[in-house]
Amino acid sequence: MRPSPKWCYAGAMPTRVRDRSREMFRERLAEALSEVFVARGFDDVTVAEAARAVGISRATFFRYFSSKEDAALASVEGSNFDFGAVLADLDLRPDDSCWSLLQRTFRHSLAGVGGATSSQLDQLRMIHATPSLRARLSFRRLQLEPSLTAALVGHGVPADRAHTAAMAGLAALEVAWERWALHESPSLARALDEAFADLTAADKPISAG
Amino acid sequence: MRPSPKWCYAGAMPTRVRDRSREMFRERLAEALSEVFVARGFDDVTVAEAARAVGISRATFFRYFSSKEDAALASVEGSNFDFGAVLADLDLRPDDSCWSLLQRTFRHSLAGVGGATSSQLDQLRMIHATPSLRARLSFRRLQLEPSLTAALVGHGVPADRAHTAAMAGLAALEVAWERWALHESPSLARALDEAFADLTAADKPISAG
Numbered sequence: 001m002r003p004s005p006k007w008c009y010a011g012a013m014p015t016r017v018r019d020r021s022r023e024m025f026r027e028r029l030a031e032a033l034s035e036v037f038v039a040r041g042f043d044d045v046t047v048a049e050a051a052r053a054v055g056i057s058r059a060t061f062f063r064y065f066s067s068k069e070d071a072a073l074a075s076v077e078g079s080n081f082d083f084g085a086v087l088a089d090l091d092l093r094p095d096d097s098c099w100s101l102l103q104r105t106f107r108h109s110l111a112g113v114g115g116a117t118s119s120q121l122d123q124l125r126m127i128h129a130t131p132s133l134r135a136r137l138s139f140r141r142l143q144l145e146p147s148l149t150a151a152l153v154g155h156g157v158p159a160d161r162a163h164t165a166a167m168a169g170l171a172a173l174e175v176a177w178e179r180w181a182l183h184e185s186p187s188l189a190r191a192l193d194e195a196f197a198d199l200t201a202a203d204k205p206i207s208a209g
Numbered sequence: 210m211r212p213s214p215k216w217c218y219a220g221a222m223p224t225r226v227r228d229r230s231r232e233m234f235r236e237r238l239a240e241a242l243s244e245v246f247v248a249r250g251f252d253d254v255t256v257a258e259a260a261r262a263v264g265i266s267r268a269t270f271f272r273y274f275s276s277k278e279d280a281a282l283a284s285v286e287g288s289n290f291d292f293g294a295v296l297a298d299l300d301l302r303p304d305d306s307c308w309s310l311l312q313r314t315f316r317h318s319l320a321g322v323g324g325a326t327s328s329q330l331d332q333l334r335m336i337h338a339t340p341s342l343r344a345r346l347s348f349r350r351l352q353l354e355p356s357l358t359a360a361l362v363g364h365g366v367p368a369d370r371a372h373t374a375a376m377a378g379l380a381a382l383e384v385a386w387e388r389w390a391l392h393e394s395p396s397l398a399r400a401l402d403e404a405f406a407d408l409t410a411a412d413k414p415i416s417a418g
Binding site: 092094095096097098099101131134135136138139142155156157160161163164165167168170171172174175179194195198199200201202203204205206207 | 301305307310340344351364365366372373379383384404407408409413414
């Protein structure tokens, strides 16, 4: 397995050295497994086959991952990432809306993303093309909602509006990842800008073009 | 099992008589099973136990449902529902935006919802409180997106904007269901209006609010 820089959601690193080592090994394992999934088809390879292909036992696989889906998603999304903390730290500008705060949060958080190799984009495409993986990815994003909502409320947004905006903002984030993975956008930052421009335009009369 | 009117997403009925009978039996089975899940806890009851409680075999259960989650969701959401067809049939008004079209589509489609019994609201609450069910519900809603996007494009919305608006609109729909299930809103129609008002307000400066 080759080491590689963290290229997607950069998770907050666990602090203890043993935990960090374990986490780094888990990430590399996830990358190697993902290459197997991409090459052989996620639905067509069993856990035992994927484990064998990267030189570990099935038991070792389950020491690091709870399922095949878990392994496929581990390499693209740190489970500890907290957008809410980033949003809470933003300075509120006079013309900031919920959309602009969410957009700045995602752009800031994902600034390091973009140097993905073609094999990493292949992974992302596989995830978006596999229903069971896409469902889990959606659900993980849903779990990011409470902290985003709380941070919006901290900036003075009424609670109900904050909740809806966070849910819709995460939907826009999902659109951005998808467009980037499918090469419809040259960078994730550009895809994010476009998705949030779409949200703003969605309130304008259609007949105005 | 008691018969009861279809109270949530009203699915388009299959046309052949045998299919209709099967579908109606499946719905009533789903309702009875949901009562078991609510009473005993979704995660704490096995398929075999739930089947026994409603007087069917495990084999019969799997003739009608692919999983426990499938059974729990079957009673609240017809799998055949096509919001896109409703949206495509709407007459475009001069001031219609993506949000207003989506809001009218959901209101129109879900107009029959609201006469839910307290046991049916219990079901909905159970779904929103159980991560594995909520994940599947989110994913089912995601599958409604392509037809909504296509219908928005049919009304003259650019494809990218239509896609983002459909994804965010479905997120607002999810918020509405949740608020209604949690008794935060007296009706689903009211919850929908509030969620879409939130989307519109999310573009306004926070400092003005």
